[in-house]
Amino acid sequence: PSFSFAPSTTPSASPTSICARFFGEVACIRVACCAWDGEICFYDLTQHGPPSSHPTVSAEPSSMPSVKPSISSMPSAMPSSSPTSICSRLTSEESCVRVDCCEWDGSFCVLSTGESFNFRHTSNSLQNSNIGTGRRVGYSITFTNRWTGINHPYLYPVDAHWSPFVYASHSDAYIMWRNGGTASRGVELVAEIGNISDLQGELSSNGNVLDQVSAVGIDEAFDGAMSAPSLHLCVDEGHPYVSGIGMIAPSPDWFSGAYNVPLWDEETMTWYRRVTVNVYAWDAGTEDGDNYRFNNPATTGGVISAFMAGDTKNAVFVSEDGSGGLRVLRVGVLTFELQESSAKCASALIVGETGRTLLSNTIDVQNAQNVATINFRNEY
Secondary structure, eight states, X not given: OOXXXXXXXOOSSOXXXXXXXXXXXXXXXXXXXXXXXXXXEEEOTTTSOOOSSSOXXXXXXXXXXXXXXXXXXXXXXXOSSOHHHHHHTOOSHHHHHTSTTEEEOSSSEXXXXXXXXXXXXXXXXXXXXXXXXXXOEEEEEEEEEOOOTTTSOTTOOTTOEEEEEEEEEEOTTOOSOOTTOOOOHHHHHHHHHOOOHHHHHHHHTOTTEEEEEEEOOBSSOOTTOEEOOSSOEEEBXXXXXXXXXXXXESSSSEEEEEEEXXXXXXXXXXXXXXXXXXXXXXXXXXXXXXXXXOSOOBOSSOOOEEOOOOSOSOSTTEEEOTTSOEEEOOSEEEEEEEETTOHHHHHSOOBOTTSOBOOOSSEEXXXXXXXXXXXXXXXX
C-alpha cells in the first residue's frame, strides 16, 4: 500500500505476500524481487536480501505482469515500492514488530531474512467459509512430509523420520517460536531429542494459549507420509492463531512447523474453511552441527534461524533448480480444515473464573456434566 508514514493498524498481509499474489510462473518472474519454486511465487531473499542499513525505497520492478492475478483479494493498485520498503516506512519499534516480516534492529525497521520461510500459502490455500469468528470452532490438522532425498539430496539420512508434533491455538500475545528468537526449554527439547512433554507444560501454563493437541511422529519419511492429531484444535475469536513444531530426525536441533498462522479472514471476520501452507527447515540455535548427527556440543547464544541457500549445493536442505541455481524447498505441508461441528470445541470449557486455560492435550467431554477432563498424554 502506498503510505508515507507508519500505519495506525497492522497491515493485513506481510510484505513478502506481494509475490504470493501471483499464481502463475509467467506473472511471477516478471517481478524483479519474486521467484517461482515450481508451485508458488515467493519473495526471493537469497537474491534480494534485507538492507544492511537504513532501508530506502527500492527500485520498482522492471515490469509488472500484463495480466492481473485472478484472486479476489487483489488490491486495486499494486504497491508503489518493493516489499522491503514497507518495513522501512515503519518508524517505531512498536509498529515494526507488529508486522510479521519486519524486525527492529535497534534503530530501524528492516525486512527479516528468515520470515519468508515461516510458512507460504499454497495456490489452493485460504478457502473461506461463512462461519463468523464469534463462534468457537475446531480444526483438523494434517502434516504431509516433503523432506526427501530428491528434494534435499545432500547427506539425506537413511533413517529419516519425524518426532511427534505439537500444535497450539493462541492469541497474538503468545509466541511458541519465531525467527531470530531464543528457543524455550520446551522448544529446545523438541528440536534436539523429540521430547514434547516440556513444551506441553509450557502451553498448559500460559494464559494466552487456548488449546493444544499432539500428533504421532512419522517413522519413515517417504514423500507423502502423513501425521495428524486424533483431536480437533479449538480456536475462538480471542485465540485465532495456530503454531506448531516437530523435530526433523535425526539432527542436532532441527525442526519444522509454523508460527502465528491466522485461521480467520480479517476483512470478513469469518473462519477459513481450509488453510494449506508449505513449511520449511529451521535450526533451533541450541546445538552445533552441520549434518544429521546428534549429540553435538551446545551452541552458546544461538537463535532460531531458517535454512537458506548459500553459495554451495553441498549443504543440508539445499538443492539445485532447473537453471543451476540453488534453493531450499519445503520439507512439509500443513493443512488446517474447519470442523464447525466439533463436539470437543462446542462442549469443552474454555476459560475458568481466573482466566486460566482449561483445554488441554486430551479432553473427554462428559455428557452428564458437560465438563472437560484434562489428561495429558506424552506420545514421544
